[in-house]
Amino acid sequence: MVVTVSHAGYVKRVPLSAYRAQRRGGKGQGRRPDARGRFRHQALCRQHPYAVLFFSSAGMVYRMKVWRLPVGNPQARGKALINLLPLALGERITTILPMPEDEATWSSSHIVFATRSGTVRRNELSDFGTINRAGKIAMKLDEGDQIAGVEICSDTDDVQLTTAQGQCIRFAIGDVRVFKGRDSTGVRGIRLEGGDSVISMSILRHVEATPDERAAFLKMSRAVAGEEVEQGASDEEASVEATLSQERYAEMSAAEQVILTVSSNGYGKRTSSYEYRITGRGGKGIVAMAVNERNGPLVASFPVEDEDHIMLVTDGGQLIRCPVSGIRKAGRSTQG
Numbered sequence: 001m002v003v004t005v006s007h008a009g010y011v012k013r014v015p016l017s018a019y020r021a022q023r024r025g026g027k028g029q030g031r032r033p034d035a036r037g038r039f040r041h042q043a044l045c046r047q048h049p050y051a052v053l054f055f056s057s058a059g060m061v062y063r064m065k066v067w068r069l070p071v072g073n074p075q076a077r078g079k080a081l082i083n084l085l086p087l088a089l090g091e092r093i094t095t096i097l098p099m100p101e102d103e104a105t106w107s108s109s110h111i112v113f114a115t116r117s118g119t120v121r122r123n124e125l126s127d128f129g130t131i132n133r134a135g136k137i138a139m140k141l142d143e144g145d146q147i148a149g150v151e152i153c154s155d156t157d158d159v160q161l162t163t164a165q166g167q168c169i170r171f172a173i174g175d176v177r178v179f180k181g182r183d184s185t186g187v188r189g190i191r192l193e194g195g196d197s198v199i200s201m202s203i204l205r206h207v208e209a210t211p212d213e214r215a216a217f218l219k220m221s222r223a224v225a226g227e228e229v230e231q232g233a234s235d236e237e238a239s240v241e242a243t244l245s246q247e248r249y250a251e252m253s254a255a256e257q258v259i260l261t262v263s264s265n266g267y268g269k270r271t272s273s274y275e276y277r278i279t280g281r282g283g284k285g286i287v288a289m290a291v292n293e294r295n296g297p298l299v300a301s302f303p304v305e306d307e308d309h310i311m312l313v314t315d316g317g318q319l320i321r322c323p324v325s326g327i328r329k330a331g332r333s334t335q336g
Contacts, residue, residue: 001066002311003052004078005093012078013069021309024322053128054085055095055147061138062086063099063131074319086134097150100125110178113139114149114161114189114201120281121186122176125152140183149201158278161190162200162261162288162301169285170276172206188282200301204273207255214274216244217252221272260304260324261289261336262312264296269336270304270329287333295335 001013052069054062062085070079081093100109109125121139128138139147153159153173162168169190176187190198209217244252257273269289277286291297304310308324330336 003066003069003096003098004313005054005081005096006078007092007315009081009087009092010078011069011081011084011093012072012076013066014072014074014076018074019311019319019321021321021323024320024326051099053097053099053131053150054081054093055097055138055150056087056091056135057094057141057146058088058091059137059139059141059147060091060135061128061131062135063128066098095147095150097152100152108154110153110155110173112151112153112159112173112176112201112203113147113186114159114198115139115141115145115186116148116197117142117145118161118163118188118190118192118198119145119186120159120161120176120189120201121184122153122173122178123182124178127182137182140185142185148198151201151203153203156206158204158206159189160202160204160259160276160301161198161285162202162298163190163192163196163285164199164291164297164299165193165196166287166289166291166298167193167196167285168276168288168301169281169283170204170278171281172278173203175281191282191284193284199298202259202302204257204259204276204303205255206278207252207273209252209274211277213244213248213252214277217249217256217274218272220244220249221253257303258305258329259301260310260327261301262299263289263291263336264299265294266312266314267295267336268327269334270324270327271332272329273303275332290333290335292335 002016003013005011050066051063052066054064064084072078081087107126110122111125111128113121155173157173158170159173160168160170258270259273259276260268260270262268288301289298304324306325309321310324311319311321313319
């Protein structure tokens, strides 16, 4: 089931099979936009027994089983959330999160919040295991701020924050302590330039690798693929000698993740997770993707697998579903 929440506050669930796959770069399928013409969020869930958490602009969280959401087709508007959740006047849903199916794992997992202003907070996932009909406080927000992303993680993961102006930072989840309360603002995750904001948070597997090993792996992987070191590759990668053993290369290859980054004008690229070095929390970060007149600001960045399909939705109601394998891999600071 694909759960969709629109900017105007309508929600629906649609069977994934209703969206046909096609090659990247097309116009996609048309959809009927709502009165304000904008779609806000989508999430892929199993129908039973999954629940979805709805996080609001007021810092509240609500919970609902997927099967209780109205079913529709890709062109349907859906049902107003105000009729399903006790939203206050002016309160809107900003983020949705499918809960893990196995409740036994909740006690060993954490939930991480990131806000538009660059703050992060970590709580026990079990803090959100029980949510009554009226909802509960999820996070205290400063005036004008809102939740940009919510993800589930473990103690050994990394957090990656990406901004609209193309900056990103990756740090160990251990840099963010576990908060006992739910009414705090958190700590700084990334230092933003004026006018910039966080648009995406991803959870990545932590891999112990030195800068030289990362650079050698990237150079060797491009050699295996028959590619030259392209413009946008790091200086370390361009100058390092490939000295990894075959065993170490195979080990790093098995642990590698690929990050898909998408801009507002519809451009995207895949980049190896080894190009995003791990730093301390609270810095300015590094370049995630070139932001210019052609690309526009960034709208999303998250890990994908080669066999995945992605669904991109425009604010005008167009949707495309295409295989990830059709999107080329490129350096971290390239255009896509």
